[in-house]
Amino acid sequence: MxxxxxxxxxxxxxxxxxxxxxxxxxxxxxxxxxxxxxxxxxxxxxxxxxxxxxxxxxxxxxxxxxxxxxxxxxxxxxxxxxxxxxxxxxxxxxxxxxxxxxxxxxxxVRIAKSPWVKAPPKKKPSVKPPTKGGEKKPTQKKTRPSPATYHTVKPGDTYWGLSKRYGSSIQQLRTWNKYPDRSIPINVKLRVK
Known part of the structure; x- marks a missing residue:
């Protein structure tokens, strides 16, 4: 048998x-x-x-x-x-x-097993939480980024001098303005803050 x-x-x-x-x-x-x-x-x-x-x-x-x-x-x-x-x-x-x-x-027959596992469904709460109807919610003030500051280049201005004057790093000035250190055009507006 x-x-x-x-x-x-x-x-x-x-x-x-x-x-x-x-x-x-x-x-x-x-x-x-x-x-x-x-x-x-x-x-x-x-x-x-x-x-x-x-x-x-x-x-x-x-x-x-x-x-x-x-x-x-x-x-x-x-x-x-x-x-x-x-x-x-x-x-x-x-x-x-x-x-x-x-x-x-x-x-x-060999059965392939997948490492992927379906996540269990999310449980919905059986009772709704109490609402705070009629209460005014506090509003948060949105902070705006400070407006950018610009400087018109005069003869003799350098990133080093502008960084000392406005408090921004030399690297940040290079990133904002894209001009090489030794050839910053005169009368161009540079972002300094």
Whole structure:
């Protein structure tokens, strides 16, 4: 006796097949070379009898597993998790009066698990918090940035001299104005604050 999903079956023969694919590249002389081995999924072939008055119901259940691609567990001489039913072949003979002989082919499936997890939905409060109706909310005064200050360049003005006069750093003056230190044009307005 064995079990496929939640269907009880009588297994006559069980064949577990493990195989690999090996790439093959031909060469001019000698053996071809291989640079990659890839494991193929395990295949389980079963020769099964479904015997009893409910054999048709169990057969329909197995066909349902196959149709929807349900992952099931097979437990017989060997146990294999996460298998899908690839093929079901029925054999009606006079030797079996109260059932059917069935060949079943199973394949092991590996399930990819995603590291992504959906966040749980946010819970809404069941009771609304009390409102402060009629109360005047305090307003915050918006602070405006101080207006920029400009200086008209005269002969002899430098970033160093302007930084001492207005209190801004030389680097900040360079960033605001984009003129090289040694060639600041005369009569140009420079931002100094």
């Amino acid at each position: 064995a079990k496929l999903g939640d269907v009880i079956i009588h297994v006559e023969k069980e064949n577990l097949q493990s195989s690999v694919n090996a790439t093959e590249y031909g060469v001019e002389q000698g053996e071809p070379f291989t640079d990659h081995i890839e494991k193929k999924p395990d295949i389980v072939s079963l020769s099964v009898y479904l015997i009893g008055e409910d054999h048709k119901t169990r057969m329909e259940k197995l066909k349902g597993y196959q149709r929807i691609g349900k992952l099931v567990k097979y437990v017989g001489r060997s146990a294999v998790d996460n298998v899908v039913i690839l093929d079901i072949s029925r054999d009606y003979t006079a030797e079996i009066m109260n059932g059917v002989a069935v060949s079943v082919v199973l394949r092991k």
